[in-house]
Amino acid sequence: MAERLRPSDAVAALLVxxxxxxxxxxxxxxxxxxxxxxxxxxxxxxxxxxxxxEAMRRELHxxxxxxxxxxxxxxxxxxxxxxxGHPKMYRLYYEATVSDAAFERxxxxxxxxxxxxxxxxxxAKERVTPYDAFAIWMHLYRREGR
Numbered sequence: 262m263a264e265r266l267r268p269s270d271a272v273a274a275l276l277v278x279x280x281x282x283x284x285x286x287x288x289x290x291x292x293x294x295x296x297x298x299x300x301x302x303x304x305x306x307x308x309x310x311x312x313x314x315e316a317m318r319r320e321l322h323x324x325x326x327x328x329x330x331x332x333x334x335x336x337x338x339x340x341x342x343x344x345x346g347h348p349k350m351y352r353l354y355y356e357a358t359v360s361d362a363a364f365e366r367x368x369x370x371x372x373x374x375x376x377x378x379x380x381x382x383x384x385a386k387e388r389v390t391p392y393d394a395f396a397i398w399m400h401l402y403r404r405e406g407r
Contacts, residue, residue: 266295268342268350272317273304273393275335275356275400276327278364282377283397286324288390289373300376300383301390302354302397317355325375326368329357336399338392354396 276284285300303324307316314332321327332355340350359367369375378387380401384394 268347269306270350271306271352272313273302273354275354276359278359278377283380284377286372287374296390299388299390302393313353324371332357
């Protein structure tokens with residue numbers, strides 16, 4: 262029997278290299294996670310009582326050994342899980358620039374692979390988790406939307 266997925270409040274990072282490419286994680290092919298085998302943003306669950314910025318820093322350290330400088334809140338998606346017997350949950354996106362030197366020092370501890378993508382190519386050619394794809398689309402076209 263498949264493991265039941267449990268939604269939770271989460272943070273995710275739009276990690277942008279100096280040249281504008283997005284650093285993404287290829288998610289494991291395993292039961293018990295949302296969208297296995299898809300490219301997604303790094304991040305994870307917010308622990309009870311944890312500040313979202315602290316959660317983002319913790320997740321980036323655990324998953325990549327990244328100590329991000331400035332984290333800028335970008336957007337938040339709210340999901341109503343009431344039809345499934347769960348409360349409303351959020352996925353909060355932070356933006357962080359990753360220098361070339363910092364990128365070379367990253368150590369992948371979660372997922373199958375890490376890669377930097379041109380945003381347009383990523384959205385057109387790769388399997389991306391739907392909510393992360395929408396956040397990247399918003400980020401790519403934020404200047405046009407103003």
